[in-house]
Every structure is written in C-alpha cells, then in structure tokens.
Amino acid sequence: DVKVTQSSRYLVKRTGEKVFLECVQDMDHENMFWYRQDPGLGLRLIYFSYDVKMKEKGDIPEGYSVSREKKERFSLILESASTNQTSMYLCASSLYLGDRVAREQYFGPGTRLTVT
Amino acid sequence: AQSVTQLGSHVSVSEGALVLLRCNYSSSVPPYLFWYVQYPNQGLQLLLKYTSAATLVKGINGFEAEFKKSETSFHLTKPSAHMSDAAEYFCAGLMNRDDKIIFGKGTRLHILP
Numbered sequence: 237d238v239k240v241t242q243s244s245r246y247l248v249k250r251t252g253e254k255v256f257l258e259c260v261q262d263m264d265h266e267n268m269f270w271y272r273q274d275p276g277l278g279l280r281l282i283y284f285s286y287d288v289k290m291k292e293k294g295d296i297p298e299g300y301s302v303s304r305e306k307k308e309r310f311s312l313i314l315e316s317a318s319t320n321q322t323s324m325y326l327c328a329s330s331l332y333l334g335d336r337v338a339r340e341q342y343f344g345p346g347t348r349l350t351v352t
Numbered sequence: 353a354q355s356v357t358q359l360g361s362h363v364s365v366s367e368g369a370l371v372l373l374r375c376n377y378s379s380s381v382p383p384y385l386f387w388y389v390q391y392p393n394q395g396l397q398l399l400l401k402y403t404s405a406a407t408l409v410k411g412i413n414g415f416e417a418e419f420k421k422s423e424t425s426f427h428l429t430k431p432s433a434h435m436s437d438a439a440e441y442f443c444a445g446l447m448n449r450d451d452k453i454i455f456g457k458g459t460r461l462h463i464l465p
C-alpha cells in the first residue's frame with residue numbers, strides 16, 4: 237500500500253512565524269501536491285512538483301513556498317504565517333505513467349494548522 | 353472552462369436507503385473521473401475511478417458510479433446506506449495532460465438512524 241505521511245496532525249503557530257509542513261511518500265512517486273481544505277471551498281491546490289527540485293504554482297500559491305530536495309519528500313513553507321492560513325493542509329502523491337493515464341492521487345492524513 | 357460540480361453540499365439518507373451523490377463535469381477532452389471519501393480528521397481515500405474501460409465502475413464499500421457522457425455526469429450510488437458511510441465525498445476529474453486533478457467542493461453525507 238502507498239503510504240503518505242505528514243509530520244504533524246495538529247500544529248499551532250503564532251502570526252509571523254515561519255512554518256514548515258513536511259510530507260513523505262514511500263512509493264517512489266514522481267508527482268507530489270499540497271492542498272489546503274476549507275469548509276465550503278473544497279480542496280485548493282497550492283503547489284505541486286513533478287520531479288526533484290521542480291515546482292509549479294497551483295491555484296493559490298501566495299504566501300507559500302515549497303521545497304523538493306529528495307524524491308520522497310515535499311515540504312510546504314509558510315514564510316510568515318497569518319491567521320488566514322489557518323486551515324487543513326493535505327499532501328498527496330501520484331505515479332507518473334505517461335500521458336493520458338488515470339493517475340489517482342494518494343493522500344496523507346492532513347495537518348490541521350491554527351495560526352493565532 | 354474545465355470543472356467538476358457536486359450538487360448538494362449536504363445529503364441526508366436513512367440507514368438502509370439508497371445513496372445518490374451527484375457529480376457533473378465540464379471538459380473539452382474525455383476525462384478520467386474519481387470519487388474520494390474523507391472520514392473525519394483523515395485524508396482522502398480513493399473509492400473508485402473511471403478510466404474509459406467501462407462506464408459502470410465498482411468501488412470499495414459497495415459504492416459504484418456510472419459515467420454518462422450524454423449527461424456529463426458521474427453520480428455515485430450505493431443501494432443501502434450504512435451508518436459507517438457518514439463522511440464527506442469528493443468527485444474529481446483529470447482532464448489535461450498534466451497531473452492536476454480538479455476537485456468538486458464536496459458533499460457531506462449524513463446517515464439517519
């Protein structure tokens with residue numbers, strides 16, 4: 237089974253702090269993704285990566301950055317946390333199988349971040 | 353524009369009744385479609401996926417979905433609801449050559465005893 241783990245289930249940080257959310261997958265997947273989930277808004281893509289050291293902006297990248305130094309690890313960074321970044325953060329990974337192939341994403345358990 | 357729309361942010365059914373969660377998509381190319389389930393305080397788990405091999409797709413926990421191109425729909429059904437089915441369900445579509453899946457906003461399923 238694919239396993240995607242996230243470093244923390246719950247996190248409380250203060251406004252202005254630098255926050256690191258870590259995600260690790262153990263199935264040698266090429267693709268990794270960071271989403272935030274808010275009530276009524278569903279999942280919104282923050283950043284994704286197709287390969288080591290590659291990153292692409294998603295729909296809501298403002299206020300976030302990412303790092304992918306190793307294939308299995310994808311980190312989300314909040315440079316200066318703000319209260320509007322209080323949310324559930326979900327990491328996902330998927331295998332690259334070539335064009336036009338149904339590549340489902342596998343999700344981690346999520347990190348519920350509260351910024352006070 | 354490509355999109356996935358779930359009709360109804362909350363659906364309530366009685367235990368033992370039919371579950372029907374609606375999903376419609378908009379895509380310029382034949383899509384791949386997915387249903388995910390999220391239990392409280394957990395990540396998303398894949399229920400089933402449509403890959404164009406068969407229009408009726410069976411998934412885990414007794415769920416199935418039917419792809420209807422003429423209606424641009426991919427509704428999720430289960431003949432008999434169980435209390436353990438209470439969760440949030442997300443319909444999603446892969447419509448481009450990249451790997452960005454478009455998610456619907458989710459439907460929270462409530463099971464009434």
